[in-house]
Amino acid sequence: MxxxxxxxxxxxxxxxxPTSKSLAHRAIICAALAKGESVITNISMSKDIEATIGAMRALGATIITQGTTLYINGNDTFKEDHVTINCNESGSTLRFMVPVALRNKRQVHFTGGGKLGQRPLDVFYDIFDKQGIAYKHKEGVLDLFIEGQLTSGTFAVPGDISSQFITGLLFVLPLLEGDSKIVVTSPLQSKAYIDLTLDMLERFGIVIDHEDQVFHIRGSQQYKAHDYEVExxxxxxxxxxxxxxxxxxxxxxxxxxxxxxxxxxxxxxxxxxxxxxxxxxxxxxxxxxxxxxxxxxxxxxxxxxxxxxxxxxxxxxxxxxxxxxxxxxxxxxxxxxxxxxxxxxxxxxxxxxxxxxxxxxxxxxxxxxxxxxxxxxxxxxxxxxxxxxxxxxxxxxxxxxxxxxxxxxxxxxxxxxxxxx
CATH class of the missing domain: 3.65.10.10 (Enolpyruvate transferase domain)
Incomplete structure (x- = not known):
């Protein structure tokens, strides 16, 4: 200070x-979910981007940093059963990674600093309650324990709190067995961030159908390695x-x-x-x-x-x-x-x-x-x-x-x- x-x-x-933090978060996650090596160039390092890199490494992805270039291999992503993810103060990292980490059944401990623990996660807690996923958290600080596995289905998500909840689900639902649907229950704010997510998913081989405030996600898809330059x-x-x-x-x-x-x-x-x-x-x-x-x-x-x-x-x-x-x-x-x-x-x-x-x-x-x-x-x-x-x-x-x-x-x-x- x-x-x-x-x-x-x-x-x-x-x-x-600096190059786009929003695009970098998305490219890193998509690359780490793909089999094989992706090269992400023109990365501007910051605490938020370092948090997302650390999160995907914790899940098992191999990420090598050389200057402003990341070499990412997702062959071993999801092989860890007990994971601690430090989100630092990055709301994007937290809300993107909560659903991604539950791709398979595992125990996950999310930590972070600043006021991150005061930012709402009720959208995810409602999903956990409906799917029987166990979780424990403390008020006011980020100290969140989750155990379970996300399953496909219909997800009702408000659109006026944060588009990050929707993006997090869009990352993981294509990987689950069975088709899913996201229904946005209130006017979608920050729609442009969802558009960035859909564009990045398409680049890495994931297809999402959407109309108005409904997203249809086909299950059992696979991310494909892809090289990307951040603008x-x-x-x-x-x-x-x-x-x-x-x-x-x-x-x-x-x-x-x-x-x-x-x-x-x-x-x-x-x-x-x-x-x-x-x-x-x-x-x-x-x-x-x-x-x-x-x-x-x-x-x-x-x-x-x-x-x-x-x-x-x-x-x-x-x-x-x-x-x-x-x-x-x-x-x-x-x-x-x-x-x-x-x-x-x-x-x-x-x-x-x-x-x-x-x-x-x-x-x-x-x-x-x-x-x-x-x-x-x-x-x-x-x-x-x-x-x-x-x-x-x-x-x-x-x-x-x-x-x-x-x-x-x-x-x-x-x-x-x-x-x-």
Whole structure:
């Protein structure tokens, strides 16, 4: 843990953001479920990705790391009967691996840190109760023991808590004997993440039929080894896209504009606010312009909402960010945290149960800020410093290691000014 003072400074230059964490999680799991060797290239290591690598190794997969390349062989996956999986603070690792680990009958112990134990798992507990799978857990911390085996069938899953539950089931159900069906019982939020899962499954030879909110999964399928290159991460790029829209000059060199990543919505939202995207030989950039207020639905792109709120805070008029309740069950209560940070920096903002209302201002004022042990809050605050009239002092900048360990190195290379306290 270390605090950081960020001085007001304009960012300028070209940057390559980390590659997609969402795609990397999925590629690693699919490769580890396939017989034979897959080569996954362009991996950006972070604590979350290390957690998923460790989880698949615990189940028996062979994973060799060479720089940004992973050599993954799934021939021995599922040969371990007693497994401990440390998810660190990765919600994706936890919710993806719980059903995957129950492909065969075994005892599994899930552990983790931070606030991971406070993130809901009731969807899985309901399934365990119906299928007679034994489990024991402690409230408030991740210390979960499971013994049993998942069986095929019909799974009713809510769509408004987390798409990660659905993805976890989609990974394992094709491997079970017998066909299965997932019925999503409420409006599916973060649909783009499910689309990423379906696309990755198809690349590794798995066929899923779906219509509206029902997924039909044929059993006894086999994953096929496949080589995959991970593309740039739009959720991380959103920080520098917003930076460009509010007056900085940052070009991002490794984004795929045809990407299926849901957080590509950052470009669309900023364009609706008046910013313009420009393609250059070096990459893409958002051109600064007077931003206008916006009303937006947070349900399909919750991870980029904190930094999009920064753009809203510097826009003319009053912006509304709606359907944001899921932000409350992230690494921190991101809805409340975003409101607190904006208020500390002089912004007129109102917090509602499922929304925030932001009245635009010209500049942020200096302040001491919490990062809430949340990587996205720390990065949001760094972008705010580029339009601040005083220093922003972050209580703990080390939390960026969860997804973007060298964020502040890149920030400094672009001209950002930071001092450790």
């Amino acid at each position: 270390h605090s950081l003072t960020i001085h007001p400074a304009r960012l300028q230059g070209v940057i390559n953001v 740039g991460d739009f959720s991380q790029a959103a920080n520098f896209l917003v930076a460009g829209a509010i007056g900085n000059d940052v070009t991002i060199g490794n984004l795929n504009l045809d990407s299926k990543q849901g957080d590509r919505a950052a470009i669309t939202l900023l364009e609706k606010m008046g910013a313009q995207m420009k393609e250059t030989p070096a990459g893409i950039k958002m051109m600064p312009s007077p931003l206008q207020c916006i009303s937006l639905d947070a349900s399909q792109c919750p991870d980029i909402i904190p930094v999009i709120a920064v753009a809203c805070a510097l826009a003319q008029g009053t912006s509304q960010i709606m359907n944001a309740k899921r932000l409350r069950i992230k690494e921190c209560d991101r809805l409340a945290a975003t409101v607190e940070v904006l208020k500390a920096c002089g912004v007129d903002v109102i917090e509602l149960e499922d929304a925030m209302i932001i009245r635009g201002t010209d500049l942020f004022r200096g302040a001491r800020l919490q990062t809430y042990n949340d990587h996205r809050m720390a990065m949001m605050e760094a972008i705010m410093a580029t339009r601040s009239v005083g220093d922003l002092i972050l209580d703990d900048a080390s939390c960026v290691a969860k997804s973007y360990p060298n964020f502040f190195e890149h920030y400094a290379l672009l001209g950002g000014s930071c001092d450790e306290c």
